[in-house]
Amino acid sequence: MSLWEYANPVKFLRLSEKVLPTLWVASIACVCTGLVWGFFFTPDDFRQGSTVKIIYIHVPSALMAINAWFMMLIASLIWLVRRHHVSALAAKGAAPVGMIMTVIALVTGAIWGQPMWGTWWAWDPRLTSFLILFLFYLGYMALWAAIEDPDSAADLTSVLCLVGSVFAVLSRYAVNFWNQGLHQGTSIPVATGERTVSDVFFVPLLIAMVGFGLLFVTLVLYRTGTEIRLRRARALMAREGQS
Numbered sequence: 001m002s003l004w005e006y007a008n009p010v011k012f013l014r015l016s017e018k019v020l021p022t023l024w025v026a027s028i029a030c031v032c033t034g035l036v037w038g039f040f041f042t043p044d045d046f047r048q049g050s051t052v053k054i055i056y057i058h059v060p061s062a063l064m065a066i067n068a069w070f071m072m073l074i075a076s077l078i079w080l081v082r083r084h085h086v087s088a089l090a091a092k093g094a095a096p097v098g099m100i101m102t103v104i105a106l107v108t109g110a111i112w113g114q115p116m117w118g119t120w121w122a123w124d125p126r127l128t129s130f131l132i133l134f135l136f137y138l139g140y141m142a143l144w145a146a147i148e149d150p151d152s153a154a155d156l157t158s159v160l161c162l163v164g165s166v167f168a169v170l171s172r173y174a175v176n177f178w179n180q181g182l183h184q185g186t187s188i189p190v191a192t193g194e195r196t197v198s199d200v201f202f203v204p205l206l207i208a209m210v211g212f213g214l215l216f217v218t219l220v221l222y223r224t225g226t227e228i229r230l231r232r233a234r235a236l237m238a239r240e241g242q243s
Helices: 003-007 009-040 050-082 085-117 125-146 150-177 199-242
Strands: none
Touching: 003 009, 003 085, 009 050, 009 085, 009 199, 050 085, 050 125, 050 150, 050 199, 085 125, 085 150, 085 199, 125 150
């Protein structure tokens, strides 16, 4: 079985219809478990107090906001190279989900930053690049809405996605490039495998991260299926209008 089989809209819809019920249950269960465990069954931090518990929303949402753009980048590259419509529609479907994750991360970051830094916002390298990434999300969605021809819209939004990937990378690694920023380093560095979060906070955080990841996959599959059906409906309406 080849992964490219699911570039066929019919096979993609069949697969998504099979896995979506399980994904909905798993994602909601993980998100609720992680958040309830983190907010109600973990102690206050000795420095940050109860404010630290916003980590269970801020970190997973920020992670998914960045990874959503990388997923859109891969889907856009597949469209540009292989012209699979499902990949273009998957990128289109992922954009609103990634945008909402970005908003959640920005808002929770401001709430977390105010007691920690004494300000709601600072033009920190990571915060600034994250804000620009949010604007790219808005621009990407606006470009899809502004162009009537779906193939032309897919081409132009794919190019925009390539450009915006610079800020997705900066959002992830800005603290490594610029040491003078206020934002703390990554709590769980992937390269070294080390982490600065103790087990009592890490386990529910990991569950929340898994939950947000599953929720993202679930929403993207659901929205991609919706986009495929809308595309079919528009094609049928166009044929009826010509007849």
